[in-house]
Every structure is written in C-alpha cells, then in structure tokens.
Amino acid sequence: MIWVVAVVLVVVLIGAFLVLRRRPHQEPGVVKxxxxxxxxxxxxxxEVMDRVxxxxxxxxxxxxxxxxxxxELGR
Amino acid sequence: xxxDLAIDLGTANTLVYMKGKGIVLNEPSVIALNxxxxxxxxxxxxxxxxxxxxxxxxxxxRPLRGVAITDLEITERMIRLLLQRVGVSRFTRxxxxxxxxxxxxxVERRAVTDAARRAGAADAQLIEQPMAAAIGADLPIDEPxxxxxxxxxxxxxxxxxxxxxxxxxxxxxxxGSFDIDAAIQAYVRxxxxxxxGERTAEEVKMAIGSAAPTEDESQAEVRGxxxxxxxxxxxxxxxEEIRFxxxxxxxSIIASVVRCLAKAPPELAQxxxxxxxxxxxxxxxxxxxxxxxxQETQVPVKMSNMPLEAVVLGAGHCIExxxxxxxxxxxxxx
Numbered sequence: 535m536i537w538v539v540a541v542v543l544v545v546v547l548i549g550a551f552l553v554l555r556r557r558p559h560q561e562p563g564v565v566k567x568x569x570x571x572x573x574x575x576x577x578x579x580x581e582v583m584d585r586v587x588x589x590x591x592x593x594x595x596x597x598x599x600x601x602x603x604x605x606e607l608g609r
Numbered sequence: 610x611x612x613d614l615a616i617d618l619g620t621a622n623t624l625v626y627m628k629g630k631g632i633v634l635n636e637p638s639v640i641a642l643n644x645x646x647x648x649x650x651x652x653x654x655x656x657x658x659x660x661x662x663x664x665x666x667x668x669x670x671r672p673l674r675g676v677a678i679t680d681l682e683i684t685e686r687m688i689r690l691l692l693q694r695v696g697v698s699r700f701t702r703x704x705x706x707x708x709x710x711x712x713x714x715x716v717e718r719r720a721v722t723d724a725a726r727r728a729g730a731a732d733a734q735l736i737e738q739p740m741a742a743a744i745g746a747d748l749p750i751d752e753p754x755x756x757x758x759x760x761x762x763x764x765x766x767x768x769x770x771x772x773x774x775x776x777x778x779x780x781x782x783x784x785g786s787f788d789i790d791a792a793i794q795a796y797v798r799x800x801x802x803x804x805x806g807e808r809t810a811e812e813v814k815m816a817i818g819s820a821a822p823t824e825d826e827s828q829a830e831v832r833g834x835x836x837x838x839x840x841x842x843x844x845x846x847x848x849e850e851i852r853f854x855x856x857x858x859x860x861s862i863i864a865s866v867v868r869c870l871a872k873a874p875p876e877l878a879q880x881x882x883x884x885x886x887x888x889x890x891x892x893x894x895x896x897x898x899x900x901x902x903x904q905e906t907q908v909p910v911k912m913s914n915m916p917l918e919a920v921v922l923g924a925g926h927c928i929e930x931x932x933x934x935x936x937x938x939x940x941x942x943x
Binding site (some may be wrong): 573582 | 630
C-alpha cells in the first residue's frame with residue numbers, strides 16, 4: 535500500500551514540475567510596463583538618432599535634395 | 610547572421626533601417642516591369658525616372674498606391690528585391706518590422722506580412738505609421754503627456770494622440786500628397802485644356818503649391834499636351850490657382866486633424882496648446898500647411914526635424930529594442 539502511495543506521490547510531483555516548467559515565465563505587469571516605457575525614453579532613442587545624423591551631412595551617402603526619394607513631397 | 614530590418618513601405622518612398630547601422634536605403638516605391646514577360650526591369654530611383662516615359666511594353670507602377678496593396682505579387686517582388694539589395698539571402702533571414710498606415714485592412718495587413726515572409730523575412734511585424742513617427746520624431750511619448758503627431762504621406766494622412774507609449778486617439782484618411790498631384794492634374798486639364806503628367810504635377814506642387822498664402826510667391830510655367838490640338842503647349846500657373854485646385858484635399862486633411870483633436874481626452878487636450886502638434890511625412894512639406902492647420906485649430910504646429918525619415922527611425926528604434934517594444938506591433942495588441 536505504501537508503495538502505491540509513494541508512486542502516486544512521485545507521479546504527481548513530476549507532473550506538477552513539468553506543468554510549472556511549461557508555463558511561460560510571467561513577468562509582473564509593473565516590470566513589463568517599466569521596461570516598455572524605458573525603451574521609449576529620449577535617452578534610449580538617442581542611439582538611433584545619432585546613427586542617422588552623420589549620414590545627413592554627407593550628400594554622397596544618400597539621395598540629395600534634388601533627387602527623388604528625398605525631394606518628393608510624398609513619402 | 611542577418612541584421613534585423615525596419616522598413617517604411619511608403620506609398621511614395623521606401624526607407625530601410627538596418628539594426629546597428631542606420632538608414633541603408635531610401636528611394637521611391639516604384640517598380641518597372643516588362644508587360645509581356647512580367648520581368649522586373651528596374652526599381653527605385655531608376656524606375657521612378659521611367660514614370661510616364663515608357664514604351665508600350667514597359668510599365669512603371671507604384672504597387673502601394675492608395676494604401677491598398679494593389680498587386681500582391683508585385684509588392685512581394687518589391688520587398689524581395691529590397692531585402693536582396695540590403696544583403697538578405699536565403700541563408701540570412703532577418704526579423705523585419707514594417708510600418709503601415711493605421712487605416713490598413715486586415716486583408717492588406719496579412720498581405721504585407723505574408724509578402725515579407727515569402728520574400729525572406731524570418732518574422733514580419735507591423736507597426737502603425739503615426740506611432741513609429743512619434744518615436745522617430747523624438748517626442749516624449751514615454752511621459753504621461755499628450756503628444757500629437759500628424760503624418761501626411763503619399764496616400765494617407767494620419768493624426769494620432771500618443772501618451773505613455775500608447776495611442777490614445779487616432780484618425781486616418783486615405784488622402785495624401787498624391788491626391789494633391791492628381792488635383793493639380795485635373796485642374797490644369799479642366800481650366801487650361803492641357804494634359805500634364807504625374808511628375809510634372811508634382812513639380813508644380815513643389816514649386817508653387819501651398820495651403821495658405823506665403824511670402825515670395827511666384828508663378829510657374831507648365832508644359833503639357835493640348836487636349837484639342839494634341840500639340841505641346843505652355844501655360845502659366847499662379848499660386849492662387851494651385852491653392853484653389855488643391856483646396857478639397859487640404860480641407861479633408863485638416864478636417865481629420867480636427868476630428869482627432871475632438872477625440873482626445875480633455876486632460877491631454879490642454880497639453881497640445883503648450884506643446885503643439887508635430888508634422889511629419891513628405892506631405893507636411895507643402896508650403897503653408899502648418900500655418901493653415903494652426904489657423905484652423907488654434908493649436909501651434911511644429912515641423913519635425915527629420916520629417917521624411919521619422920517613421921523609419923521610429924521603426925528602427927523598435928527593431929533595436931525588439932523585446933521591450935514588441936507589444937507595440939499591430940498583431941500584439943489585438
């Protein structure tokens with residue numbers, strides 16, 4: 535009898551372990567929201583903005599003001 | 610290993626931002642095809658130069674004209690060529706974020722993502738243009754304040770109120786700077802009896818087109834084909850005439866801005882009076898448009914520093930911070 539209880543207990547424990555492992559890790563809402571907002575901060579965006587500024591100064595690196603792609607009024 | 614990409618698939622121009630590098634491609638969304646064989650003959654700037662000047666067997670088209678994906682197969686080929694040009698091969702499959710108008714339908718949305726995946730993207734996500742524009746225009750959208758952005762593109766005009774990283778109010782109309790060109794073409798045809806091409810109409814708009822009277826206005830000589838005789842003819846157009854010709858389109862854009870203002874919660878509405886609204890997109894470069902919107906809404910209007918690049922820069926920022934910002938993608942929120 536004790537063997538049966540032990541086996542059932544082990545099976546239940548393994549089952550619970552597997553279920554918990556399969557469940558995706560849920561980040562708390564506050565943390566997720568904070569990460570989202572931080573990623574949108576001006577500081578975080580500076581890297582992308584800085585990357586594009588040098589190319590603006592070099593006319594040979596992209597279309598000039600009198601060429602399509604830049605000069606067209608439509609995007 | 611492929612570098613992930615952000616693509617502003619605009620009606621008029623296509624821009625590509627590569628993760629870690631910046632903007633690597635910026636050219637017109639035009640493709641030239643052989644009508645008989647279906648072969649692609651040219652894309653981008655080269656194809657743009659062919660518009661209205663091709664022999665019968667070649668057709669130069671803007672596949673994204675009028676927002677709608679007018680031809681899925683051509684769109685897919687264009688995306689495939691774009692990806693190839695920025696170094697994507699069958700062995701390097703990048704994640705791609707594509708900016709699309711918020712007015713896009715479910716069918717069009719699926720068409721764009723499917724086209725991108727078939728063209729070689731490992732994963733394709735969509736982001737609404739006004740949201741990307743607000744990020745790219747460096748507005749403080751991470752703060753609990755009302756940020757208003759007006760994105761006037763080739764085929765759509767979208768106005769959005771953004772606060773705390775999310776869209777609060779949105780208004781979009783399927784009217785853009787191509788409609789301004791079409792209005793000029795129609796006016797010249799009707800009033801002067803001459804036919805002018807799409808590119809000529811665009812040149813007229815850029816030279817003397819305005820939404821409100823401006824300083825140092827001048828006239829423009831336009832050459833076209835006389836509808837009666839079939840011979841080449843020159844006419845002189847004035848800025849007043851062009852303002853009259855494009856009035857319906859301009860009014861429709863302003864009406865959508867007013868509707869968006871009306872949708873904004875009162876707490877945020879007061880922020881606009883202090884912070885103003887930001888104009889992005891090529892259509893926003895129309896002379897006098899900012900003044901006209903300001904006059905009709907009584908809200909200050911400012912031009913973004915990089916109006917043509919703002920959308921792709923915003924999407925580029927999302928690709929740089931993909932995991933933190935993935936809930937901004939269109940599929941994630943619905």
